[in-house]
Structure formats: structure tokens, C-alpha cells
Amino acid sequence: MKKFVSIVFIIALISCKSSISNSEKITGNLNELVSIMQGQYSSEAQSKRDTSYFNISLRMIPIWKKRGHYLYVEQAMFTKQEKPYRVRIYKISQRGDEFVSEIYTLKNEKEWIGKWKTPNAFDVLTENDIELKEGCEVVLKRVSKNRFSGQTGIKTCPSELRNASYATSKVTITENEILSWDQGFDQNDQQVWGAEKGGYEFVKY
Structure with a gap:
């Protein structure tokens, strides 16, 4: 009987340690993602190679550290950084x-x-000063160390910009670069705004 109880205890202990290990791993990956996302970026290099892309400034700065993982985001034409066209959290x-x-x-x-x-x-x-964009969240998976990739849901993110019906975002995040492809589509699934060839390459500086 004592031997049986000991075996059960060992199995439970191993299971507990495995659960803690997985939890720590996921938390570590979350911290890794937030860490590599934050910073200042530009698409200058891409805009010089291909003039169909603009030189865009992207800033992602950590805020509200005691409340969780939040980033304040500004995106603007590089020559008009005082007038960002996208301000988000x-x-x-x-x-x-x-x-x-x-x-x-x-x-x-x-x-x-x-x-x-x-x-x-x-x-x-406060949270009363911000408003969630329902259906526009980007779901990412860790591909490898310091590399995450994902996208929005299918037709879940509404958009009215330039007669669009919905918007999509495809994102790949690495230690020194963010590849972001934002597009808007009308009700007939025809693209009405956004890059056509591929995503913007934002390089950290």
C-alpha cells in the first residue's frame, strides 16, 4: 500500500512540475514577444528599393507596466511624424x-x-479612455526563438476606409524587424487600400 501511495505521489509530482514548466515557458515566450515588439522602426530601406512603398515611421512604446503588457503605437509618414495617421494601444x-x-x-x-x-x-x-476594435486582434504563434507570425481573423475586422468593408493584417515579428501587411477589401473582396505586392518592412533603429 505504501509503495502504491509513493508511486502515485511521484506521478503527481512529475505532472505538477511539467505543468509549472509549461506555464513558465509560455510566460517566457510572452515576455520575449513583448520585448522584441517594442522600439522605433522605419520602412526607409524598403522605400528606397521600391518607390511603391512609403517611408513610414513606427513606434511601439511600453506603457501601463503594472497592468499587464501594453504598447502605445504611433505610425506616420516619416516626414510627418508630428501627424501620425494611426494612434493605437x-x-x-x-x-x-x-x-x-x-x-x-x-x-x-x-x-x-x-x-x-x-x-x-x-x-x-484609464480603460474608459480607450475602445477595443472588435475582431481586429492579431493572433500570433511562436515560430522559433525571437520570431512570431500571425494574422487577423477572416473578415472579422470591419473597416470603412476608402469604401472598404473589412480589413486584414498579416504580421511577422523578429528581433530587429516587423513585416506588416495591412489591406482593406470591399464587400466584393476587391482590395481598395493597402500595399499590393507584400507587407511593409519595418526595421528597428
């Missing part, structure tokens, strides 16, 4: 072996432009 979380980047808009986004220089300024921002 990304919330990065884990879902099993997947990683989800939820997209939030800011209700008074003009008040926050340029505040990436002082991330602590966002401490006064």
Missing part, C-alpha cells in the same frame, strides 16, 4: 500556445500624440 496577452494582440483606439488621440517620449504620462489614462 496594443494589449498583448497569451491564450494557450497563442499570443493575442488586441487593438484599442484612444477617444482623444490628439492629446496623446508625441507622448511616447514620456511613457509615464499614460499612467493617468
Whole structure:
């Protein structure tokens, strides 16, 4: 009987250690993803190789560190960085072996432009000041060390830009680069905005 109990205890202990190990691994991968996402980027090199691409500035700065994994995001033409055309907050979380980047808009986004220089300024921002873009989250998987890839759902992200019906995003994130392909499609699945050849190559600097 004692021998049986000992065997059961050992099996339970191994199972417990395995569960903790998997949990630590997933948490480590989440931290890895958030770490390589943050930074300042530009698509300058790509725009010089191919003039159909613009030189775009992308900034992703960590905020709200005590609340989870959040990034403040500004995207602008490189020559007009004071007037970004995209101002967002990304919330990065884990879902099993997947990683989800939820997209939030800011209700008074003009008040926050340029505040990436002082991330602590966002401490006064509350969840009532941001709004989730339903269906626009990007679901990523870890492909290898410092490499994650994923996309939005199929026709889940509504868009009205340039008569679009929905938008899609395909993203690959590595240690020094983000490949991002955003496209808008009308109700007949015809592309109405976004790059046509492939994604934008944002290189960290």
C-alpha cells in the first residue's frame, strides 16, 4: 500500500512540475514577444528599393507596466511624424500556445500624440479612455526563438476606409524587424487600400 501511495505521489509530482514548466515557458515566450515588439522602426530601406512603398515611421512604446503588457503605437509618414495617421494601444496577452494582440483606439488621440517620449504620462489614462476594435486582434504563434507570425481573423475586422468593408493584417515579428501587411477589401473582396505586392518592412533603429 505504501509503495502504491509513493508511486502515485511521484506521478503527481512529475505532472505538477511539467505543468509549472509549461506555464513558465509560455510566460517566457510572452515576455520575449513583448520585448522584441517594442522600439522605433522605419520602412526607409524598403522605400528606397521600391518607390511603391512609403517611408513610414513606427513606434511601439511600453506603457501601463503594472497592468499587464501594453504598447502605445504611433505610425506616420516619416516626414510627418508630428501627424501620425494611426494612434493605437496594443494589449498583448497569451491564450494557450497563442499570443493575442488586441487593438484599442484612444477617444482623444490628439492629446496623446508625441507622448511616447514620456511613457509615464499614460499612467493617468484609464480603460474608459480607450475602445477595443472588435475582431481586429492579431493572433500570433511562436515560430522559433525571437520570431512570431500571425494574422487577423477572416473578415472579422470591419473597416470603412476608402469604401472598404473589412480589413486584414498579416504580421511577422523578429528581433530587429516587423513585416506588416495591412489591406482593406470591399464587400466584393476587391482590395481598395493597402500595399499590393507584400507587407511593409519595418526595421528597428
